[in-house]
Amino acid sequence: MSVVASDAAIPLAAPSRRRVSFRAVFGLSVLLLLGGAAVLAPQLAPWEPGKQMLLKRLRPPVWQARGLREHPLGTDHLGRDILSRILYGGRISLGVGLTAVTLAALIGVSLGLCAGFFGGRTDAFIMRVVDVFLAIPYILLAMGVVFALGPSLLNVILVMGATRWVQFARIVRADVLSIREREFVAGARARGNRPLRVLLRHVLPNALTPIIVVATLELAFMIIYESALSFLGLGVQPPTPTWGWMLSDGRNYLANAWWLATFPGLAIMLTVLAVNLLGDWLRDTLDPRLKV
Amino acid sequence: MLGYVTRRLLQSLGVLLGVSVIVFGLLHLTGDPTRLLLPLEAREEDVRQLRALLGLDDPLYVQYARFLGRAVQGDFGLSFKHQLPALTLIFQTLPATLQLTAAGLGFALVVAVPAGILAALKRNSLLDAICSVGVLLGQAMPVYWLGLLLIMVFAVGLGWFPAAGRDGPASLVLPAAALGAFSMARIARMARSGMLEVLAQDYVRTARAAGIRAFVVTYKYALKNAAIPLVTIVGLEFGVLLGGAVITETIFAWPGVGRLAVDAIFSRDYPLVQAIVAVLATTFVLINLVIDLVYTYLDPRIVYVRSLR
Numbered sequence: 001m002s003v004v005a006s007d008a009a010i011p012l013a014a015p016s017r018r019r020v021s022f023r024a025v026f027g028l029s030v031l032l033l034l035g036g037a038a039v040l041a042p043q044l045a046p047w048e049p050g051k052q053m054l055l056k057r058l059r060p061p062v063w064q065a066r067g068l069r070e071h072p073l074g075t076d077h078l079g080r081d082i083l084s085r086i087l088y089g090g091r092i093s094l095g096v097g098l099t100a101v102t103l104a105a106l107i108g109v110s111l112g113l114c115a116g117f118f119g120g121r122t123d124a125f126i127m128r129v130v131d132v133f134l135a136i137p138y139i140l141l142a143m144g145v146v147f148a149l150g151p152s153l154l155n156v157i158l159v160m161g162a163t164r165w166v167q168f169a170r171i172v173r174a175d176v177l178s179i180r181e182r183e184f185v186a187g188a189r190a191r192g193n194r195p196l197r198v199l200l201r202h203v204l205p206n207a208l209t210p211i212i213v214v215a216t217l218e219l220a221f222m223i224i225y226e227s228a229l230s231f232l233g234l235g236v237q238p239p240t241p242t243w244g245w246m247l248s249d250g251r252n253y254l255a256n257a258w259w260l261a262t263f264p265g266l267a268i269m270l271t272v273l274a275v276n277l278l279g280d281w282l283r284d285t286l287d288p289r290l291k292v
Numbered sequence: 293m294l295g296y297v298t299r300r301l302l303q304s305l306g307v308l309l310g311v312s313v314i315v316f317g318l319l320h321l322t323g324d325p326t327r328l329l330l331p332l333e334a335r336e337e338d339v340r341q342l343r344a345l346l347g348l349d350d351p352l353y354v355q356y357a358r359f360l361g362r363a364v365q366g367d368f369g370l371s372f373k374h375q376l377p378a379l380t381l382i383f384q385t386l387p388a389t390l391q392l393t394a395a396g397l398g399f400a401l402v403v404a405v406p407a408g409i410l411a412a413l414k415r416n417s418l419l420d421a422i423c424s425v426g427v428l429l430g431q432a433m434p435v436y437w438l439g440l441l442l443i444m445v446f447a448v449g450l451g452w453f454p455a456a457g458r459d460g461p462a463s464l465v466l467p468a469a470a471l472g473a474f475s476m477a478r479i480a481r482m483a484r485s486g487m488l489e490v491l492a493q494d495y496v497r498t499a500r501a502a503g504i505r506a507f508v509v510t511y512k513y514a515l516k517n518a519a520i521p522l523v524t525i526v527g528l529e530f531g532v533l534l535g536g537a538v539i540t541e542t543i544f545a546w547p548g549v550g551r552l553a554v555d556a557i558f559s560r561d562y563p564l565v566q567a568i569v570a571v572l573a574t575t576f577v578l579i580n581l582v583i584d585l586v587y588t589y590l591d592p593r594i595v596y597v598r599s600l601r
Contacts, residue, residue, distance in 0.1 A: 129310060232542065265441070273428055
């Protein structure tokens with residue numbers, strides 16, 4: 001009996017791998033669909049996202065009574081088409097998310113490389129800075145800074161990147177610590193390469209896998225982060241439609257217009273879900289040891 | 293062990309020093325703080341006088357030293373808006389936030405740990421599938437949206453719980469559920485993978501081979517070892533929750549530090565913002581210090597590994 005029990009505990013590789021890749025395919029397709037919809041928003045959207053039609057205020061989605069066929073997901077309190085606004089909002093969410101992750105990766109990877117490669121005091125200093133950023137509630141810091149500098153697209157991206165580089169630094173540092181001991185690094189040094197060249201040509205390419213995985217998972221986070229700032233009124237400013245703003249607008253109509261707050265939230269959830277599925281799959285396939 | 297504790301204490305102090313630099317920098321980001329304090333039509337002479345009064349003409353490092361000296365004594369200055377010491381305001385609202393955070397974390401743990409363990413024990417079952425869908429949704433749902441949905445369904449629709457405010461235990465349910473959901477997903481995931489890992493260990497197989505009952509093996513041998521990484525996660529999760537509380541409190545009009553902070557930011561009440569960031573960061577550092585020390589007690593190997601680093 002005990003033999004049977006332990007058999008069941010040993011993970012069966014084949015079925016779980018098949019299930020993981022189904023998830024990845026699902027995530028990737030949803031993401032491509034959403035990305036495509038965001039890029040093609042001007043062509044796809046039935047209405048101008050900012051067009052107010054006050055005679056058609058607060059119309060429910062098409063399947064409810066009073067719903068209109070030309071507004072499949074209904075209209076908001078100013079009579080703007082929800083579907084069109086969600087399509088346009090995706091441009092901000094995905095665009096800002098991708099840029100902010102890139103920025104965070106640039107900062108984090110550079111610092112992580114330096115910490116891991118040079119070690120000693122450099123390492124100790126950088127890791128303490130990492131601890132400081134872990135300790136500060138990043139959303140408050142971001143709000144404070146964005147408010148002080150003024151909420152603009154650029155400031156939002158800068159602040160998001162500057163507060164979320166920590167994961168990259170930690171993971172890269174840990175990887176570099178082991179890579180730098182390998183023979184090819186010693187070889188590259190012995191050939192008289194300068195440290196910067198060794199770092200960029202020999203160490204960095206070998207640390208790419210975890211960077212890709214972290215970047216994917218952080219993208220999901222950044223999308224939530226951006227819409228949180230928008231929700232609090234500190235994101236990209238109106239009239240640009242963002243999912244966070246739409247949610248924040250919908251807050252005042254929870255009792256009589258459920259669709260205002262529901263659909264933008266669904267859009268955020270679906271996007272984050274897709275990115276997470278992709279990230280999980282990347283991690284399991286590329287580097288199962290990685291714990292992010 | 294004592295060496296480790298000392299080093300860890302010094303590290304925490306270093307982190308707090310770093311936090312103070314950032315908090316100090318926050319005020320100077322706006323350029324000239326006197327412009328915030330005086331009405332727009334203030335005369336140039338008044339501005340100069342106030343600058344001198346506040347010591348803003350001194351070199352930055354002198355200002356920083358003065359700021360740090362006061363902050364260590366708990367003096368962050370008067371809140372511009374409330375005209376009360378910033379720290380007093382924080383201590384008035386901190387209990388509400390800690391209550392919300394603890395309830396959120398408690399809710400997350402109570403649901404997530406059993407769910408994760410059961411999912412691991414019944415791997416690839418329907419229960420496991422339901423769990424992983426729950427985890428995926430929980431991780432993808434932003435707290436502000438979940439909060440709105442909960443209000444829509446349970447407050448507006450069914451009328452079971454109040455939609456806002458802090459008034460008795462019933463008012464705690466929705467905010468705690470919204471705040472705890474994300475952590476719940478993460479903890480359930482950790483519990484499941486941790487448990488799977490432990491179940492595959494040799495000592496579990498040995499215990500089973502020795503004929504020890506499955507129940508004892510699972511709950512005494514495996515669970516104890518799977519609990520260790522969970523302790524660290526709880527520490528980090530606490531920081532996530534404190535950050536999430538800012539948004540949750542805004543949605544549910546919960547009178548805590550988070551709402552105070554949002555309010556302070558929008559009214560450019562910089563001393564208050566500085567004090568809140570400093571207090572929350574200190575709380576986070578202290579909790580993680582305690583957890584690290586508990587951790588070394590649970591797993592003595594940790595000290596050795598960390599000191600090698």
